[in-house]
Amino acid sequence: MTEPTTLNYVSKTDMVVALIRELIITGELPAGKQLRQRDLAARFHVSQTPVREAMRRLESEGLVVGDAHRGFTVVEADSGSTEENFRIRAALEALGAELAVPRIDEAGIQKLTDLNEQMRKLAEEDQCYPELNREFHFTLYEYAHSPLLVSIMRLLWQALRGGPRVTRTHAESVEEHAMIIDALRRRDAEAAAKATYNHIMGTTPLD
Structure with missing residues (x-):
């Protein structure tokens, strides 16, 4: 996957939100996957602050869920039939x-x-x-x-x-x-x- 640069976005948080959202939609980050902020920050070449802000925004979208002990994980949707x-x-x-x-x-x-x-x-x-x-x-x-x-x-x-x-x-x-x-x-x-x-x-x- 080609990852766009920060120049395409209003802020680093916007960039991280877009990149993580894409990884979730395509399945590269599967349901139930624990998201480590440090690893994501290194992957996207940013500090942990925009990653943390991105996690909160993605949680409001329903794509990730936060837990006091486990941190954030990709939501496990009830796929039904x-x-x-x-x-x-x-x-x-x-x-x-x-x-x-x-x-x-x-x-x-x-x-x-x-x-x-x-x-x-x-x-x-x-x-x-x-x-x-x-x-x-x-x-x-x-x-x-x-x-x-x-x-x-x-x-x-x-x-x-x-x-x-x-x-x-x-x-x-x-x-x-x-x-x-x-x-x-x-x-x-x-x-x-x-x-x-x-x-x-x-x-x-x-x-």
């Missing part, structure tokens, strides 16, 4: 798409389009696809302008072990992404929500 997680994800992401319609700008639509075109060019087993797919969906979440929704989706993707794995082909997924983008471009909130919901639920999840 895979089907249940897909239903929750479909409902929340459809809401995110609906909220994004009046808020997304042309730059956002273009970013989604570019990501989708990158995915379109990949071979079926290309290992770059999951990361591009995750970026596509989280870009959509961000344009909902709902920090709570984004935090919940991070937890849900963590419960799905870094994101959903499905039997649908990449080509099919790309075409469904295109339908979502088209609805966003037309400012059709109902169509965006429906296309997004069908995109999540119109496939068979893998356990």
